[in-house]
Amino acid sequence: MENERFARMQKTTRLHLGMEATETLQRLTDFPDQPKAMDYFYDFFRRTFADGLTLPPRPAEQKVIGTMCLQVPDELIVAAGAKPLRLCSGAYAFDQVGAEMLPAKSCPLVRATTGMLHANHPDWGRELAAVVIPTTCDQKKKCGEMIATMPYPVYNLEMPSTKDSEASRLYWQESVKQFTLDLQGITGRKITARSLQAAITQGSAASALFRRLDDLRKSGGPVIFGKDIFLVTSGYFIDDPERWGNAVHHLITELEERKQAGLTVGNRAAPRLLLTGSPPIFPNLKVPILVEQSGGVIVADEVCSSNRLLSDGVAYDQVTLNDMVPAVADRALKPCTCPCLTPNHDRSRRLVELIRDRGIEGVVYQAFSGCLPYEMEQRQINTTLSGIGVPMLYLETDYSPEDQGQLATRIEAFIESIIARRRKK
């Protein structure tokens, strides 16, 4: 009886997921002058989301380790011979599953991730060797307890809630060292200085590629829409790093050619916007799509599913584990601008620098309703931005498609007001 109900839930969820992915891909591709190289990513998500959520092919003996936040150092997982899989989900279909287990006011991302692990348990229960949850925000922390009962082997990676003191840095390094030891037990593979060095290089290569891609948005007419960038980085969550890297490389080559030829996507003079706040993750690309349908273009972002995920590189001084493991730990904590850290002045500073560097005319601040850290930081960010005379649109939203009409009106008005500002100048 119980099993039958679960099977029905799973079937419905898969159907919903497929519909949702198809609809989003339809809207993503419904823009003129799209780069050809984006097709890889559209196809990737079409395949991956067609039937539940299928993991990309990998060697049979390779273990998969799920991670919840970007603070989990992927490099260590790769060095231990496993595949890191970022679990944070953007699917409304999974959100609806999770909504039955979590409070109504909880964050949709946490609900969707919990729901995904629940709905995919028959397959993933065997496949995931661990679900690593750093102690970032309260909801991520507490959902771990629920995930452990499904059951999945949950690993709580202890993280400080501040990063400014030397003590917090050392505490985090200790915690990552412990994780390194435990990880070897989970995968049964020893992490060596050489394997970690190779893993760091792999991570750095992805960062270097992302930065090259991101740099193309810095100035001049837009050569790629922000919605596509979010799709590319959502792909990094799941895809095989080498295939992902090749696809991004092709994309960069095409965009560089376009830039040379003076081709742009959309209006050359479209208002240049920055998106910050809660992370857009496929298929929840509602806000970026609406923004760019309304005539704006997102040329920069400050979110943990994109810029924050792939901007930083590890710096180590010598090829020994006792230097490289803390180096990897530092990369995950020190530059982090997640609002679960207090104080978080680095986030305002980063925004101001991006605005200055990229000629940003307006900031769209997305907060998932229920994500208190982002909702609370909204005020201080708004104060900072009005201090430098940049308007900000604060959108409180979730994964449901219902508020799109309302959002569209507000976004259009915001973009119209930016154009009106230009006229005044």
Place this chain on the structure above:
Amino acid sequence: MSFFTGIDMGSTTIKIALIDDHEHCVAHSVCPSGSHFHNNTREAYHTLLDRHRIRPDQVTAMVTTGYGRKLFKEADASISEITANAAGARRAGGEDHHIRTIINIGGQDLKVILLDDQGQVKDFAMNDKCAAGTGRFLEMTARNLEMEVDQLGDCHRRSQKVPLTINSTCTVFAESEIISLLAHGHGKEEVVAGIHYSIARRVARIAKRLGVQDTVLFDGGPALNPGLIEALETELMREVVVPKQPQITTALGAAVLARESFYDRREIANG
């Protein structure tokens, strides 16, 4: 003589405003949206033109706004109701009032718009998904109390006692609250006043979060209701300005923007 048209295609009513080259409103009309947005709009538009003996080719530019704005293909452009409302409020407020805050209650939404000293949109807030506390809510409660919407204001004025508390602005829950209040022997007048106050409180909450600046303009259909005006002034703790035709400010704004963009384009064309 050339004219400019603004059409506000709202969820409940269609508002049309025609201005001449000096931005004087020469004609306007309000009619229900009905189920055939497009047809009703065209019909209302041509009726208005006929009544004022204006030929369609005398209309130089037309801009639509409101949530049905994309549905009327004859228009030259469409613009969001927030920008249109701001432009309309600058005119409707008149010379004496420097409008810095607009409170607009429509058929199914509720907006607070802040303007900078140039009259440009600085910030704005809207109700989210739910239509609680909007024009539709007033209509429903009027129906429950067996009266017309335009009688609510007078009814409010007749109330002698402290307004009753209606806790919910959700149509469904408010309905049961009203029935139970009436069943307890309270007068309709106090119930109506209570409804007005509950809407005004909700509006004030949104407005305060955004930061109210003087002068406040209150427009949209419900701004015809003196009871609601009184309640809003109490809750906002300041006077509000209500234009003579509060329903058509947004349509007027669209017409003004139609004229501006026409001249902007001509300027560009003439170099």
Place this chain on the structure above:
Amino acid sequence: MNRFRDFINTIRISRLRFWTQIVAFLLLVYGGYLAVNIGNELPTFACVFTDQRGGSCYLMGFQHQMSLPWNRLFSGRGIGVVMGFLTFVGIFMLLNKAWCGFLCPLGTIQDWLTAARRKTGLMYATYGEGVFQRLSTIKYILLALLILLPMAIGNSFFGLPKLNHDFGVPFCMICPGRTLLPIFQGDLSQLAIDFSSTTKMVLTTLGLLVTGLFLAGAFYKKRFFCLFCPMSALHTIFHRAGLLRLTKNGTKCTRCGNCYRVCDVGIRAIADDLDHHNIVKDDCMMCFKCVEMCPEEGCLKITFLGLPIYQSTEKGFFTRMGRRTHGK
């Protein structure tokens, strides 16, 4: 021009430093064989006890001058003292703290010891922040002593008897440069304890102890001795005015801490100080590893007379990290 600049910014300055250090070491320790002498006021440990050196450490002459009685110091002789000092300051300001990072023979020996430790796979030692703060004051005490002790030879303080001449160059007696650098010319005589007087015996014994500490310390802790170096303390007074500078643009800094991670002398301000443009701190030796490891475009810069010569770039960072793995 841009491509040239791009190329410059992708080089590994550590490599450049490695070779510069070798050349400087050869020049300063063996220069005499080629009749090279680049001056007697060098702001670095070109030790006077090394016969065929290519220049001389200023501290030796400085200590000598300090032992002159007041009346001679403030007579015509004083002009020479002041001129010497000005020469020292001038030479120093030209390259600023890069004297320590690129040229100092004692620094180079320490870096070689670090490289040796690295080969063994042993981890380097670090200090806690508090310990670091306390230890770094020692160099100022040493600087004060190397001025005050010689002064007490030529003059009487508070009516106390004058010190004997064995205290003439007190710091040289305990400096590991005196014991170690002559060895490179096959001269082991400085390793002996001098029993000619009690003072000399104590000082030379202390010298050997310090040498032992120097070798062991530098093996485990990167640039261990630099923390206590009185020459570095003397630099402190002028480094803010150096012509060669390390600058930081705080607005571009993400505080990722890469620079602090690789800093051999553990200067935390390089990562956390967002306000100062001139970011050379007291213990900095201008090795520029921080600039190499900074991924932010133009955040850290090396400038000479205000002109940028090398700066952190995204491309430079990722190129260097990539090359490193491929064993180059």
